Amino acid sequence: MLITSLDNQKIKKYLKLKIKKFRDEEKLFLIEGEHLVEEALKSDLLVDLLVLDGNIKDYHFPITYVGSKVMKKLSNMDSVPSVIGVCKFLEEKEITGNxxxxxxxxxxxxxxxxxxxxxxxxxxxxxxxxxxxxxxxxxxxxxxxxxxxxxxxxxxxxxxxxxxxxxxxxxxxxxxxxxxxxxxxxxxxxxxxxxxxxxxxxxxxxxxxxxxxxxxxxxxxxxxxxxxxxxxxxxxxxxxx
Amino acid sequence: MLITSLDNQKIKKYLKLKIKKFRDEEKLFLIEGEHLVEEALKSDLLVDLLVLDGNIKDYHFPITYVGSKVMKKLSNMDSVPSVIGVCKFLEEKEITGNxxxxxxxxxxxxxxxxxxxxxxxxxxxxxxxxxxxxxxxxxxxxxxxxxxxxxxxxxxxxxxxxxxxxxxxxxxxxxxxxxxxxxxxxxxxxxxxxxxxxxxxxxxxxxxxxxxxxxxxxxxxxxxxxxxxxxxxxxxxxxxx
Missing domain, CATH: 3.40.1280.10 (SPOUT methyltransferase, trefoil knot domain)
Incomplete structure (x- = not known):
């Protein structure tokens, strides 16, 4: 699937995650770039992966392709990232360490x-x-x-x-x-x-x-x-x- | 003296110091706030001190009072600082330390x-x-x-x-x-x-x-x-x- 419209329901929901209030409501947050996505893949917190149309890297994870306009709007950086991940909030565990x-x-x-x-x-x-x-x-x-x-x-x-x-x-x-x-x-x-x-x-x-x-x-x-x-x-x- | 106009020649010159090119030309830079000014006063690099009109702190240094419009324009911060210093570039010394x-x-x-x-x-x-x-x-x-x-x-x-x-x-x-x-x-x-x-x-x-x-x-x-x-x-x- 390729999403190029900013009016797409999923994209509209993800765009809101740039604001703390909506992150807290949805218990979701965005991460940008290959390195952060690879770190997220080691956990089980990644729920969606948006990849820039034309990018062929295999993340071994279900992918939604998006156009550069969508990617740019979702990003907080100057340059358009090749990938953005949507992650669940960290699970709060009991303190066990010394x-x-x-x-x-x-x-x-x-x-x-x-x-x-x-x-x-x-x-x-x-x-x-x-x-x-x-x-x-x-x-x-x-x-x-x-x-x-x-x-x-x-x-x-x-x-x-x-x-x-x-x-x-x-x-x-x-x-x-x-x-x-x-x-x-x-x-x-x-x-x-x-x-x-x-x-x-x-x-x-x-x-x-x-x-x-x-x-x-x-x-x-x-x-x-x-x-x-x-x-x-x-x-x-x-x-x- | 109190400067309230952004058209003042001195202020126009100092405003340019927000841009690297002009800092390099003039060999001058700006610092904001009491703490940085006090550190600069320990050196001999401070050449001018702009104090917000109404501020009564004694810096033991010749002062130019400026209005809040001028101060806000010179500042890189969200809040208007009480003082801005104009400093000479650091003197480049020979390396003597081990x-x-x-x-x-x-x-x-x-x-x-x-x-x-x-x-x-x-x-x-x-x-x-x-x-x-x-x-x-x-x-x-x-x-x-x-x-x-x-x-x-x-x-x-x-x-x-x-x-x-x-x-x-x-x-x-x-x-x-x-x-x-x-x-x-x-x-x-x-x-x-x-x-x-x-x-x-x-x-x-x-x-x-x-x-x-x-x-x-x-x-x-x-x-x-x-x-x-x-x-x-x-x-x-x-x-x-």
Whole structure:
């Protein structure tokens, strides 16, 4: 089948997925390009695959061909992608791992995507976003995660309740403190939840109070802080050694 | 003095600085907001300071007041900043440090800014961009550097020539190799130049060949690579220990 009209019912439904409100209603989101589609194919979340007319790559998945006008309209990029996937929202699973990452009000989609990619790299498979964090299904988040979201368990919860619950299960709650922290190199808890905060204002005071230990990354005193994606990555890197 | 007209000669000149071509001609660039201006004030690169009419903060620097229409037009942000600084391009100094960072075709301004911030944090003060890298004076670069550019020596050069020159001066040229590299934890050269490459394609082959040693960051095999800002930061963090 080849769809070339923007008035096609299916295309009209998919176009709405560019807006968060409709994604949340349908529990569906779009991904662009071969790399992300290949990552999605490793999960069972892909529900439809739109391929640019004339493209002959075999995805081993049922395909709908679309014209370049349709593809361009569905895309968030400047160049027309060869493929767009429609995916179901991630299934929210129970936390089973010994290492958890909590994110309090991360607002930049690039930062969230980068953090997801680094988390998987350093073997943290459970991430909990607070209710006010940037939308996980924002196209920039997915793009900068390089499709690693499909291998993660990512929940959205009230972090105060989550921390209370994790404490009961013997997770050490780790915060950060540039002035009075422990060098992350000198600690290696077996079971931990690391909490990282907003780009400008950091972790909220009421959550900071719940931390059992605070870490810091040794650095030149000329610099006040690192980018939150970088800081999270270095901490998880060290905690993984 | 208060300028409220967009036809003012000075404002017309400054508005052009939003475009790379004119920045390069004038060797001037704009910075926005109190934090960046305070960082610029620590250097001697600030040449003019435009403050929003009604703002009473004392910068200990000669001020030109401007109306909100002018400020909005000069700004790249959604909200009108309270202050905009006009700065001279960084002075290009000779490389004197024992640690140098070479960047080959970094294209994302956020990545370059983040790398500059991390470099200073891990005591690398000399960065050399290849001729094709993203513009250093792009507003997103400066913003994500958090103004740390003012404390750095950043050159733009042909990297092949730079590497040849650094080799003569006994710098160990460090590249990266996910498959055959040395764990960065196991190496601590006193005098090195680390080369990092483009977000998609990495370091160009002809430069890769010039590397004396290749490093890798230990990570989960589910992930092919890290964001280049994160990878650079972790490598410099380890090489600084």
């Amino acid at each position: 290492r958890v990452l909590l994110l309090d009000d991360i607002q930049d989609p690039g930062n969230l995507g980068t953090i997801i990619r680094s988390s998987l790299a350093f073997s943290v498979f459970d991430i909990i976003l607070n209710l006010n964090s940037v939308d996980l299904y924002n196209d920039k988040v997915i793009r900068s995660s390089q499709g690693m979201i499909f291998q993660m368990n990512i929940l959205r919860r009230d972090l105060g309740k989550v921390i209370t619950d994790l404490k009961k299960k013997d997770y050490v709650i780790l915060g950060t403190d540039v002035f009075k922290g422990i060098d992350v190199k000198d600690i290696s808890p077996e079971k931990f939840a690391l909490i990282m905060g907003n780009e400008g204002s950091g972790v909220k005071a009421e959550l900071k109070k719940m931390c059992d230990k605070n870490l810091y990354i040794k650095m030149n005193s000329k610099v006040e802080s690192l980018n939150v994606g970088v800081a999270t990555s270095i901490l998880l890197y060290e905690l993984n050694r | 640690r140098v960072l070479l960047l080959d075709d970094i294209q994302d301004p956020g990545n370059l800014g983040t790398i500059i911030r991390s470099s200073l944090a891990f005591s690398v003060f000399d960065i050399i961009l290849n001729l094709n890298s993203v513009d250093l004076y792009n507003d997103k670069v400066i913003r994500s550097s958090q103004g740390m550019i003012f404390q750095m020596n950043i050159l733009r050069r042909d990297l092949g020539k730079v590497i040849t020159d650094l080799k003569k001066k006994d710098y160990v040229i460090l590249g990266t190799d996910v498959f055959k590299g040395i764990d960065v934890k196991d190496i601590s050269p006193e005098k090195f130049a680390l080369i990092m490459g483009n977000e998609g394609s990495g370091v160009k082959a002809e430069l890769k060949k010039m590397c004396d040693k290749n490093l890798y960051i230990k990570m989960n095999s589910k992930v092919e690579s890290l964001n280049v800002g994160v990878a650079t930061s972790i490598l410099l963090y380890e090489l600084n220990r």
